[in-house]
Amino acid sequence: MKIGHLATAVGMDIQTLRYYESQGLLSEPARLQNGYRDYPDEAISRLKFIKKAKLVGFTLKEIKDLLAIQVTKDEHTCQEVKSFTQVKLAEISNKIEELQRIKVALEKIHTSCCGGDETAAHCSILSALEN
Amino acid sequence: MKIGHLATAVGMDIQTLRYYESQGLLSEPARLQNGYRDYPDEAISRLKFIKKAKLVGFTLKEIKDLLAIQVTKDEHTCQEVKSFTQVKLAEISNKIEELQRIKVALEKIHTSCCGGDETAAHCSILSALEN
DNA sequence: TTAAACCCTAAAGCATACTATAGAGTCAAG
DNA sequence: CTTGACTCTATAGTATGCTTTAGGGTTTAA
Numbered sequence: 001m002k003i004g005h006l007a008t009a010v011g012m013d014i015q016t017l018r019y020y021e022s023q024g025l026l027s028e029p030a031r032l033q034n035g036y037r038d039y040p041d042e043a044i045s046r047l048k049f050i051k052k053a054k055l056v057g058f059t060l061k062e063i064k065d066l067l068a069i070q071v072t073k074d075e076h077t078c079q080e081v082k083s084f085t086q087v088k089l090a091e092i093s094n095k096i097e098e099l100q101r102i103k104v105a106l107e108k109i110h111t112s113c114c115g116g117d118e119t120a121a122h123c124s125i126l127s128a129l130e131n
Numbered sequence: 132m133k134i135g136h137l138a139t140a141v142g143m144d145i146q147t148l149r150y151y152e153s154q155g156l157l158s159e160p161a162r163l164q165n166g167y168r169d170y171p172d173e174a175i176s177r178l179k180f181i182k183k184a185k186l187v188g189f190t191l192k193e194i195k196d197l198l199a200i201q202v203t204k205d206e207h208t209c210q211e212v213k214s215f216t217q218v219k220l221a222e223i224s225n226k227i228e229e230l231q232r233i234k235v236a237l238e239k240i241h242t243s244c245c246g247g248d249e250t251a252a253h254c255s256i257l258s259a260l261e262n
Numbered sequence: 263t264t265a266a267a268c269c270c271t272a273a274a275g276c277a278t279a280c281t282a283t284a285g286a287g288t289c290a291a292g
Numbered sequence: 293c294t295t296g297a298c299t300c301t302a303t304a305g306t307a308t309g310c311t312t313t314a315g316g317g318t319t320t321a322a
Contacts, residue, residue, distance in 0.1 A: 036288085074252050119207065270316080274311100275310105276311075
């Protein structure tokens with residue numbers, strides 16, 4: 001399977017596939033006589049794995065590590081795999097908390113402003129940022 | 132006031148101040164005879180403004196725009212200022228929602244895994260990512 | 263006078279995940 | 293035989309907010 005075909009099959013860009021290869025997420029495929037990449041069918045499932053992992057928030061580096069475990073499942077434990085989701089969940093929870101803190105602070109100054117046509121000379125949003 | 136003094140006063144790095152100047156958040160200060168920057172006292176309040184604005188999630192570019200309004204408050208309306216917090220609030224809410232979507236998806240596959248000592252051959256996390 | 267502490271500019275580096283560009287070879291159809 | 297679609301490599305650019313590096317003046321205190 002040539003790269004364009006694979007890209008279409010998984011809904012990704014050709015450049016992205018080459019980029020993933022450069023980052024070690026996709027192993028170097030065989031080459032045709034003309035130098036074109038020739039992917040095995042498994043490349044599709046591997047890319048689908050990457051897509052799903054991205055959807056749940058993993059970075060490419062983390063996905064690379066996950067894939068390394070996945071191809072040698074037998075030599076790894078559930079515990080090991082679960083620690084990935086554990087860490088990521090904590091990260092995401094922290095981000096959400098941080099954003100919620102920001103949101104609350106922002107809402108506070110937002111609602112304190114009339115939002116009217118008058119000049120901003122005494123705007124409470126600006127005041128809040130000044131003091 | 133020299134840059135080191137200012138940096139200490141506001142708890143920022145000297146490099147950061149110069150960077151802010153390069154980005155137009157801080158106007159170019161007067162220079163001493165030796166070429167050293169000589170800041171007016173107002174620089175402190177301006178930097179505090181920047182700090183607060185960052186704390187509520189504004190980017191440097193947005194802060195630059197906010198500062199432009201702030202220095203000519205009289206020529207701007209509350210409405211105008213409030214639209215900044217409005218837009219930012221919407222952005223933050225979207226990010227939170229996205230993260231919560233991710234969190235839910237991740238929690239689902241996380242809790243489905245036993246996390247035990249056995250091999251990951253049948254790990255439900257990996258399965259979830261594969262299918 | 264000399265060493266520490268302070269200041270200057272310009273440019274590169276970092277992290278993330280691509281995206282774009284340049285320049286060039288290959289293949290299939292008409 | 294040429295045109296369009298496909299592929300290749302290598303390099304640079306994007307966005308964000310700094311941080312670091314390199315190389316070099318200035319000031320102050322001992």
